[in-house]
Amino acid sequence: MLKKGRVRALGAMSGTSLDGVDAAWIETDGHEIFALGESGYREYSDPERAAIKAALGRWPGEAGVAEAGAVVENAHAVLMLELLEGVDIVGFHGQTLAHAPRGRGTHQVGDGRVLAEMLRRTVVWDFRSNDVEMGGEGAPLAPVYHFALARWIGAKKPLVFLNLGGVGNVTWVDPAKEAPEEEGAMLAFDTGPANAPVNDLVAARLGMAFDEGGAVAAKGRVDEAVLERFAGHGYFWKVPPKSLDRDDFVQLVQDVEALSVEDAAATLTAAAAASVARGAEHFPRAPERVLVTGGGRKNPVLMAMIAEGVGCPVEPVESVGLDGDMLEAQAFAFMAVRVAKGLPTSFPSTTGVRAAVGGGVVSEPAGALRDG
Numbered sequence: 001m002l003k004k005g006r007v008r009a010l011g012a013m014s015g016t017s018l019d020g021v022d023a024a025w026i027e028t029d030g031h032e033i034f035a036l037g038e039s040g041y042r043e044y045s046d047p048e049r050a051a052i053k054a055a056l057g058r059w060p061g062e063a064g065v066a067e068a069g070a071v072v073e074n075a076h077a078v079l080m081l082e083l084l085e086g087v088d089i090v091g092f093h094g095q096t097l098a099h100a101p102r103g104r105g106t107h108q109v110g111d112g113r114v115l116a117e118m119l120r121r122t123v124v125w126d127f128r129s130n131d132v133e134m135g136g137e138g139a140p141l142a143p144v145y146h147f148a149l150a151r152w153i154g155a156k157k158p159l160v161f162l163n164l165g166g167v168g169n170v171t172w173v174d175p176a177k178e179a180p181e182e183e184g185a186m187l188a189f190d191t192g193p194a195n196a197p198v199n200d201l202v203a204a205r206l207g208m209a210f211d212e213g214g215a216v217a218a219k220g221r222v223d224e225a226v227l228e229r230f231a232g233h234g235y236f237w238k239v240p241p242k243s244l245d246r247d248d249f250v251q252l253v254q255d256v257e258a259l260s261v262e263d264a265a266a267t268l269t270a271a272a273a274a275s276v277a278r279g280a281e282h283f284p285r286a287p288e289r290v291l292v293t294g295g296g297r298k299n300p301v302l303m304a305m306i307a308e309g310v311g312c313p314v315e316p317v318e319s320v321g322l323d324g325d326m327l328e329a330q331a332f333a334f335m336a337v338r339v340a341k342g343l344p345t346s347f348p349s350t351t352g353v354r355a356a357v358g359g360g361v362v363s364e365p366a367g368a369l370r371d372g
Contacts, residue, residue, distance in 0.1 A: 002089055002122070002340040006034050010083055010121075011091035011333025012076050016166025017195050017295060018052055018095075019209065020044045023079045024326040025087055030337040033152045039326040042079040044071075052109075055097050057247070059107050068097065072110040077118040084119060091336030092125040093328075099138065101243065105129065106138040116363040124336035126361040131346045136353030137243035143171040143180070143188040143350040144338065145331035150175040153320045157288040161317070162306075163328065164296025166196035167244050168275055171350070172283050180347060181356050187284060188350040189240035192233075192275025193249045195296050197268045200253070205261045214301030217269040220262030226255045230271045236278040241352040269302050277309030289313040293324040335360070 012023040024039035044052070048071045055068035072095045080090065094110030112125025128138035146161040155175040162170050168191040177185035195210065202208040202216055211217055230252050235242070252271055256264035289312055296302050297316040307314040317324045335345045344356035 002337065005029055007088040007337060008037070008086050009089045009091060009333035009337050010080060010087040011093075011329045011331065011336060012080055013093050013328040013332055014072060014076070014095045015294075015328065016096060017199055017210075018044065018049050018166070019295070021075050021079050022326055022329040023076070023083055024323070024329040024333065025083055026330050026333045028148075028334055028337055030334070030341045030343050031148070033148050033334070036323070036330065038083055039323065039329065040079050040083055041325065042075055044075060048075060052095055055109065057098050059098055059104060065097065065109060068095065069109040069111060073114050073118070076110065077115060080119055084121065087121060089336050089340055090115070090119060090121045090123045091127075091332035091334075092123050093127060093332045094125060099243065101132045101137045106132050112361060113363045116365045120365045122340070122362060122364045124339045124360045124362050127332065127335060127339075127345065127359045130359040131351050131353050131357055134353045134355070134357050136346055136351035136357070137241055138351060139190060139243040140169040140171070140188050140350065141335065141346060141359075142169075142328055142331040143173075143186050144345055144347070145327070145334045146171040146188075147173050147175075147180040147186055148334065149322065149327075153322070155288075158285050160283070160287040160290045161327075162191075162276060162290050162292045162314075164194040164272070164292060164294040164302070165328075166194060166199070168192055168194035168272060168296070170276070170279055172287060181344065184284065186347065186349050187240060187282070189242045189279065189282070190244040191279040192235065192244065192272065193252065193268070194272045194275070194294070197249070197253055197271070198265055201256070201261065201264055201268060210295065211265055211269075211299065214269065214299040216262055217265040217299075217301045220260065220264070220266030222270045223256070223259060223263060223267045226252070226267050227270050227274060229255065231274050231278060236275070240282050241348075241350055243351070269299070270305055272296070272302060273305030273309050276306050280310045287312060289315060291315060291317045291320060291322075293317045293322070293327040295325075297324050
């Protein structure tokens with residue numbers, strides 16, 4: 001049993017962009033944030049990334065899944081062992097291979113039981129399955145942490161946290177509410193493709209991991225016909241909460257195949273921005289500002305396009321003293337504590353689940369002693 005009050009939790013995240021593993025610890029009681037601590041990053045090697053990519057879209061027991069799981073577990077353990085001092089509990093998201101909440105469910109590879117033995121710590125994992133089983137989308141899960149962060153930074157008016165990873169997602173937060181369970185406290189949903197299509201494009205055509213600084217896109221011209229078709233996709237009309245898989249917009253990728261790499265990058269970047277603008281149509285009230293986390297915040301071309309589309313200040317989360325590379329890792333640290341204390345981690349307004357629900361499996365290393 002987790003000790004009462006303030007604890008140190010270490011969280012880790014490997015996102016849809018498949019770049020590597022982020023890990024960070026925080027101090028929290030599952031309600032408030034008391035301190036944001038050290039963090040680290042471990043990049044996937046090319047063979048590791050290839051093993052994970054080979055398993056994308058696959059389900060437990062299918063070819064390549066076990067190999068991808070071993071890669072994810074080992075990469076996480078190597079990084080997290082460097083940050084374990086004083087840590088009481090670990091939150092392990094794993095790597096999403098497939099996400100079909102209205103179909104087979106959701107599949108994150110990586111076994112928390114294995115990690116608990118490797119780290120000799122209590123590990124909370126499999127955060128999404130319970131939400132999906134209860135009728136939710138299983139994503140996004142970070143909103144409960146965004147609510148705590150809005151209060152941590154002293155926000156008074158509604159604001160938006162926008163995560164630009166492989167897929168984009170937003171959390172609209174009203175920090176005037178006392179708890180995330182309150183009606184009107186949050187609204188969250190996936191916006192659409194963000195970095196993944198551009199990353200895949202420049203990797204395939206230029207051998208680059210990503211479009212650094214938007215340099216490739218800046219040289220291109222947006223294909224307005226492709227963008228118009230994309231903006232008319234049925235997903236954007238769907239009322240949130242709602243979520244996406246990494247490959248739900250395959251048509252967009254096919255539509256830019258005949259373009260030059262520069263024009264394709266510009267069009268895919270504009271599509272990511274258009275996704276956010278279409279998402280803003282669903283906000284309960286206009287936000288005071290948009291705080292951006294994830295790799296996309298480092299792309300000035302994308303950031304400028306988003307600002308033009310949403311009509312309010314769009315800033316990296318560093319503008320309020322946060323670390324945009326580590327917010328999702330911190331979020332799973334925060335959620336691990338909430339799960340261990342029996343608190344909900346997803347809500348009707350964030351995942352569409354029927355009632356506020358806690359997700360996650362708690363695994364302890366063999367022979368671990370329990371308090372109380």
